Amino acid sequence: MIKPFKKQWFWAAFLSILMLAGCQEDGQKSSKALFSRVDPAPILISPKSPKDQGELSEIKKTVITDKSTYDVAVARKDKEVLVSYKVKHSKRFQMKKIEKTITHKLEKKFPDYTFAVSSDYKIFLEIVRLGEKLDSKKFDKKKAEKRFGEIKSLKDELT
Amino acid sequence: MPKKNLNPEQQKYQQLQKQHELKRPVLMNCIRAFWVGGLICMIGQAITYFYIYFFNFTEQTAGNPTVATLIFIVMLLTGFGIYDHLGQFGGAGSAVPVTGFGNAVISAAIEHRSEGYVLGVGGNIFKLAGSVIVFGTFSAFVVALIKTIIGMIGG
Numbered sequence: 604m605i606k607p608f609k610k611q612w613f614w615a616a617f618l619s620i621l622m623l624a625g626c627q628e629d630g631q632k633s634s635k636a637l638f639s640r641v642d643p644a645p646i647l648i649s650p651k652s653p654k655d656q657g658e659l660s661e662i663k664k665t666v667i668t669d670k671s672t673y674d675v676a677v678a679r680k681d682k683e684v685l686v687s688y689k690v691k692h693s694k695r696f697q698m699k700k701i702e703k704t705i706t707h708k709l710e711k712k713f714p715d716y717t718f719a720v721s722s723d724y725k726i727f728l729e730i731v732r733l734g735e736k737l738d739s740k741k742f743d744k745k746k747a748e749k750r751f752g753e754i755k756s757l758k759d760e761l762t
Numbered sequence: 763m764p765k766k767n768l769n770p771e772q773q774k775y776q777q778l779q780k781q782h783e784l785k786r787p788v789l790m791n792c793i794r795a796f797w798v799g800g801l802i803c804m805i806g807q808a809i810t811y812f813y814i815y816f817f818n819f820t821e822q823t824a825g826n827p828t829v830a831t832l833i834f835i836v837m838l839l840t841g842f843g844i845y846d847h848l849g850q851f852g853g854a855g856s857a858v859p860v861t862g863f864g865n866a867v868i869s870a871a872i873e874h875r876s877e878g879y880v881l882g883v884g885g886n887i888f889k890l891a892g893s894v895i896v897f898g899t900f901s902a903f904v905v906a907l908i909k910t911i912i913g914m915i916g917g
Contacts, residue, residue, distance in 0.1 A: 613851075617801065637811050724811075725820040751872070757820055 628720040633731045634738035637724055640689075646734045647679040654709070655679070663685065665712060671701045674734045680751045684713075686720045698722055721758045729754045791853055797851025802859045806832055828861050836864035841872070866890035 632641040645659040659679050666675045666686055671694040678685045686709065690698055706720045721727075733750055736742040742750065767778065809831050813824040839845040845865050849856045856862065867887055874886040888895065 620805070637815060723821045725814050725824075728814065757818075760820060760823065 607680070631735060633728060633735055636728045636731045640674045641731060642674060643676045643731045643734055644678075646730065646737060648678065648680045648737075648751055649744060659684075662709065662713060662716075665709060666705055669701070669705060669708075671697070672705075674727070676727050676734075678730050678733060678751060678754070679716075680748055682716050683751075683755070684709075684716045684718050685726070685730060685751065685755055686718060687730055688720075689721055689724070689727060690722050691760070719755050719758050726754060726757055729757070768896065794851060795853050795855030795858075797855065798848060799855035799859055802832075802861055806859070832859075832861055833864035836861040837868045840865050840868040863891050863894055866894070 632643055632648070635641055636643075645656070645663050647656050659677055662679075662684060663675050663677045666672055666677070666688050669688075671690055672688040673691055674689040674707055676687045688704070690701060694701065701721060706718055709716075709718050709720065726759055729750075733742070733754065734749060736750075737747055806828055810821075810824045811829045813819040814821065817827075819827065836845055839848075845856070845861075849865065851879050858864070867890070870889045870891070871883045871887045872890075874882040876882065877886075
């Protein structure tokens with residue numbers, strides 16, 4: 604015979620999930636990147652010049668001004684640019700259309716670059732992590748370039 | 763039984779029964795199912811984020827280990843008798859998500875264990891969940907067939 608459902612068990616489980624979710628806080632953007640807006644700075648691996656940095660910021664601005672997106676991470680290695688963005692919840696049914704629009708917009712505005720555009724959280728998270736590792740000097744240019752390639756290959760896995 | 767075939771006494775009894783019959787708390791059941799189903803989905807989302815954050819899974823590929831993990835957890839909970847309480851409270855909210863599949867497999871195995879491991883457990887473990895597997899496999903086959911035909915035509 605089934606015993607009556609114990610309400611206190613349900614609430615205990617519910618509250619512990621809420622509390623555990625709120626506990627994690629280590630000051631790094633990557634730890635919050637999946638849940639909230641972190642607005643990471645554009646990552647320029649090579650070539651490192653103020654003009655290139657400015658252009659990268661312009662790419663980021665182009666994506667963030669789209670009304671469907673709310674957080675953008677950008678990384679660049681030579682002429683390859685990796686763009687990842689988060690889509691507003693109400694617009695998530697039109698993900699493919701948004702990706703197409705943004706890619707088209709970027710290719711038209713910056714014809715010299717090749718773009719890899721994705722709305723995947725994993726790619727976003729990995730770009731944020733790459734930026735943190737470069738900032739903390741854990742990665743040199745060679746390692747960063749290798750990681751850039753690995754992140755880019757994640758996009759090909761999606762299909 | 764159609765109403766016209768009932769004799770007056772039976773009709774009277776039916777009216778009496780209708781008066782005393784407990785009404786189903788449909789709205790309350792819906793609210794409970796909504797909360798329990800939502801809670802299961804929230805746990806699923808947390809597991810997805812876990813796989814994305816700690817392992818090399820993308821948003822799309824993380825779905826497969828998430829489903830496997832949820833089914834595994836529910837299989838254990840069913841075995842320990844905890845999921846029964848949740849099922850009793852949440853109703854469809856606990857049966858409709860993928861967790862209902864795990865529950866259907868293990869509850870059938872538990873029910874028939876007295877008949878032996880091969881003819882009892884082995885023969886009946888997919889009694890409830892088998893239709894889900896067959897439907898999923900067959901519909902995937904049909905969709906793939908349609909896609910291939912359209913691709914061959916050149917659509």
